[in-house]
Amino acid sequence: MDLLQAYHPTLFRERGHQLVDLLADYLQRQIVEESDPTNSWKSPPQCYTEWEDYLKNETFDFETLVSKILKDSNHLHHPKYVGHQVGVVLPDAALMGLLGSLLNNGVAVYEVGQGAVAIERLVMKAIAPYFGWSEEADGILTSGGTLGNLTALLTARSVVASNEVWTEGHGQQLAIMVSEEAHYCVDRAVKTMGWGNKGIIKVPTDDQFRMKTELLETLLEQAQQQGVQVVAVVGSACTTSTGTFDDLEAIGKFCQQHNIWFHVDGAHGASAAFAPVYCHLLKGIELADSVVMDFHKMLMLPALTTGVFIKMASNRIALFFKKRIIFGTTKKTKNGII
Ligand SMILES: Cc1ncc(COP(=O)(O)O)c(C=O)c1O
Structure with missing residues (x-):
């Protein structure tokens, strides 16, 4: 042919x-x-x-x-x-996949796909209020929770790290804190960023496999004594093996107190925000600075479709960290109170 x-x-x-x-x-x-x-x-x-x-x-x-x-x-x-965990694709979503594949427009910059760029933006803006976030929130679509978590942690690094890591590298050892039950891709993101084993501080879990948030304070002190700068705490919503939701409210308050980025790995369960009966599981997500949600897990879309949501998606992130606003702990979301 x-x-x-x-x-x-x-x-x-x-x-x-x-x-x-x-x-x-x-x-x-x-x-x-x-x-x-x-x-x-x-x-x-x-x-x-x-x-x-x-x-x-x-x-x-x-x-x-x-x-x-x-x-x-x-x-x-x-x-x-x-x-396995991947969702059952809606036939309509598969047809749109055919459309997208044939057109092959991207979203990297506006000229490569104007409609696609607008749709991506609107989807992100439509979902963010379900986390109790304001219109400041924004995000991007990427391919997979693994890449999504890496993207969010790179954002945290550029906002929180004490020097311009992109141009100068980081002189200081950086780290994140995450439960020992978290998905292995969080560990991989840390290693990809070159922080090594010291870059991941594993927080033990309780008998429900939930992060023991009462240990965060001590672990942070220990890290600081060793000259390690903790950039972010990652909450699991939920864990892959047991479906356990960390206490996002406790993690969020801790991060606010210490000016640390709060990232929620909601690859599997952040979509609970859409379900009035389940959204209580995400109580505290409104305190997060970034959230990852996989649409190819619980949202009936083909793999890989992941949303990376950032609460303050602008240069104001930096300002936000200088004058951190303390949010209330109960927040009205699009779906009710979480
Ligand atoms: C909690 C959690 N985070 C991240 C991932 C990685 O997502 P992906 O397979 O889309 O890269 C998974 C996948 O199972 C997960 O369950």
């Missing part, structure tokens, strides 16, 4: 209809009839060899390729699927 054919609208129309028909049949079997298994398990070498043979030997046929991919996938839409 030459390039002219490959880009031709007729081919796209034909295959597009074929793909949507195959996927609609697939959803019919999965959701309505529940007739397929949730997974057709093969050993890794068997799967690899089968695909190797297919890609070497078969002549290309669009329908066969799609059917083979469907067969070797986990079927998240099956009502009996209980598997």
Whole structure:
């Protein structure tokens, strides 16, 4: 096939209809009839060899390729699927994914995708009030909670660290405090920033796997005695293995007292803010300076779609830290009181 054919609208129309028909049949079997298994398990070498043979030997046929991919996938839409953390994608979201993939507009700067940039901004602005934040709040979309947490901690570093880390590096050992039950990507973010093992102060947890916030004060004193500057405390909302929500209010108050950035890793559970029955779990999130929320976990979008929210997304962040406002502990959010 030459390039002219490959880009031709007729081919796209034909295959597009074929793909949507195959996927609609697939959803019919999965959701309505529940007739397929949730997974057709093969050993890794068997799967690899089968695909190797297919890609070497078969002549290309669009329908066969799609059917083979469907067969070797986990079927998240099956009502009996209980598997990994990723969400069950809304068919409408998948269609918008097709639109986005074809257009391939970015959001890095305005000229690469004007509509996309506006939509990203509006989505962030629409969600932030659910944390009890004001219109000062803003954010960006990124690909994954891992990258989201790194982005938020880089922001914390540039705001809180005692010198201009971006241009001068950091002379002093920097660190964050986080519960020992937190997702390993927080540890990875610290290592990526080059802070090493000393850069992560693990706070022990109680019998519910919740951060023992009463230890924060002592751990901070110990760090300071060793010449370590604590830049941020990360609260888990919730933890990956047990679904435990840290006491965000206690962490928030501690951070305000000590002028430390308060980041909430809400990759899995920050979306509880949308649910009137569950938003109480996030009590204290209004005190956070940044929040990460994965839309591909509990919000029915395809991976990877992550919101990084910053409470004061402007140069005023710096001013904010000089004259830190002490917020009340009960806050009216879009969904009620948390
Ligand atoms: C609490 C928490 N934080 C961060 C992550 C990392 O998110 P991602 O897999 O989107 O990079 C996860 C993923 O499981 C998580 O549960």
